[in-house]
Amino acid sequence: MRDGCRGVEVSGCQEVGDGVMGLQSSSRLSPPASVLPDGVVLSIEDLWVEFQTPAGPMQAVRGATLEIRDGEAIALIGESGSGKTTLGLALLRLLTRTARVSRGRALFRTGDGRTLDLFALDSGDLRRFRWQECSMVFQAAQNSLNPVLKVGDHFIETARAHGRKNDRQTSERALELLRMVQLDPERVYSSYPHQLSGGMRQRVSIALSLLLEPQLIILDEPTTALDILTQRAIIDVIRSLRQRLQFTMLFISHDLSLAAELADRVATMYAGELVEIGNVRDVFYNARHPYTVGLLNAVPPIAGEEFTPLTAIPGSPPNLLLMPTGCSFHPRCPYATEVCARQDPPLFPISNGHLAACFHRDRVSRRQDVWEETPVPTSEIELEPVAVSSVSSGEV
Numbered sequence: 001m002r003d004g005c006r007g008v009e010v011s012g013c014q015e016v017g018d019g020v021m022g023l024q025s026s027s028r029l030s031p032p033a034s035v036l037p038d039g040v041v042l043s044i045e046d047l048w049v050e051f052q053t054p055a056g057p058m059q060a061v062r063g064a065t066l067e068i069r070d071g072e073a074i075a076l077i078g079e080s081g082s083g084k085t086t087l088g089l090a091l092l093r094l095l096t097r098t099a100r101v102s103r104g105r106a107l108f109r110t111g112d113g114r115t116l117d118l119f120a121l122d123s124g125d126l127r128r129f130r131w132q133e134c135s136m137v138f139q140a141a142q143n144s145l146n147p148v149l150k151v152g153d154h155f156i157e158t159a160r161a162h163g164r165k166n167d168r169q170t171s172e173r174a175l176e177l178l179r180m181v182q183l184d185p186e187r188v189y190s191s192y193p194h195q196l197s198g199g200m201r202q203r204v205s206i207a208l209s210l211l212l213e214p215q216l217i218i219l220d221e222p223t224t225a226l227d228i229l230t231q232r233a234i235i236d237v238i239r240s241l242r243q244r245l246q247f248t249m250l251f252i253s254h255d256l257s258l259a260a261e262l263a264d265r266v267a268t269m270y271a272g273e274l275v276e277i278g279n280v281r282d283v284f285y286n287a288r289h290p291y292t293v294g295l296l297n298a299v300p301p302i303a304g305e306e307f308t309p310l311t312a313i314p315g316s317p318p319n320l321l322l323m324p325t326g327c328s329f330h331p332r333c334p335y336a337t338e339v340c341a342r343q344d345p346p347l348f349p350i351s352n353g354h355l356a357a358c359f360h361r362d363r364v365s366r367r368q369d370v371w372e373e374t375p376v377p378t379s380e381i382e383l384e385p386v387a388v389s390s391v392s393s394g395e396v
Contacts, residue, residue, distance in 0.1 A: 264280065265278065275291055282354040
């Protein structure tokens with residue numbers, strides 16, 4: 001799964017789909033399966049995304065494999081720069097001109113039961129897919145809304161771009177959605193983006209993403225740069241909308257509390273790789289990857305009689321141009337051994353759909369003392385011998 005970026009390639013040339021630069025396939029990938037497994041809306045298979053830089057290719061997403069089921073909410077968590085947003089943009093083919101999908105595919109089941117290979121869509125099919133089947137709420141709402149268009153015009157233009165010419169029906173739908181996200185619909189509909197607060201603009205973006213009733217919505221850091229009260233309002237709005245509209249959701253965040261409140265499952269991403277996947281309870285109370293544990297230990301608990309000291313993850317994320325050998329987390333990991341420096345672990349099954357990419361998953365715990373000392377590079381520590389034959393070859 002993680003042996004480099006070989007295989008079918010997608011060119012990095014640009015297209016103008018619905019006014020946003022996207023990624024255009026130069027040739028079709030392997031033919032998609034006729035249908036996805038029952039209940040699966042999106043299947044991401046061994047996805048690699050790389051950026052061309054003056055220093056050489058930089059792999060921002062490396063071997064991501066993930067299934068999203070109908071009606072569920074998945075939180076993609078990790079530090080800034082771990083590849084979360086790049087993965088979301090790749091699914092909508094909105095990468096910059098210096099980026100390309102170098103390997104893998106993403107299959108999507110539409111509302112009428114067809115299966116689409118997202119990286120093989122032509123410009124017309126891609127245009128229909130965006131917003132009708134899958135929409136995205138972008139990070140920083142003030143930059144994703146056109147400052148010279150009124151809010152109502154955003155709804156009208158989006159509907160027209162997808163062949164819906166009845167402006168009256170669109171306006172009625174827009175007012176209904178604005179009311180659903182707890183805004184004054186008449187006032188906001190006729191306002192310019194700069195006349196709204198950050199929280200109001202974010203809710204406008206959420207309403208706009210629901211205009212064409214897509215199956216899947218991708219929310220990229222929906223509460224970033226908002227005050228705590230506005231964050232709470234956004235969380236309540238998203239929860240209410242899911243209950244009423246029953247859409248599937250992939251939301252990207254570094255806020256673990258947001259994941260705990262809104263997600264059914266959590267996927268942890270580090271240095272472009274998915275290192276742990278599981279339901280919320282398993283990941284938060286029985287994490288089996290040291291990086292996930294490090295993220296949890298860095299957040300103050302809200303329950304307990306005594307204050308628990310916070311522990312930062314030592315070191316810094318790796319340079320994606322100069323990745324360490326073996327497990328990408330081993331230079332920062334208190335459990336690192338010789339096998340970690342030699343081999344990149346696959347996602348091992350733990351239980352009930354819980355997966356973790358760690359050779360020492362059975363030893364990982366939330367104990368604070370494990371993280372008290374900053375690990376030095378693996379070559380300088382006394383390595384604990386691990387027989388390679390004793391490491392199971394778990395499969396995703």
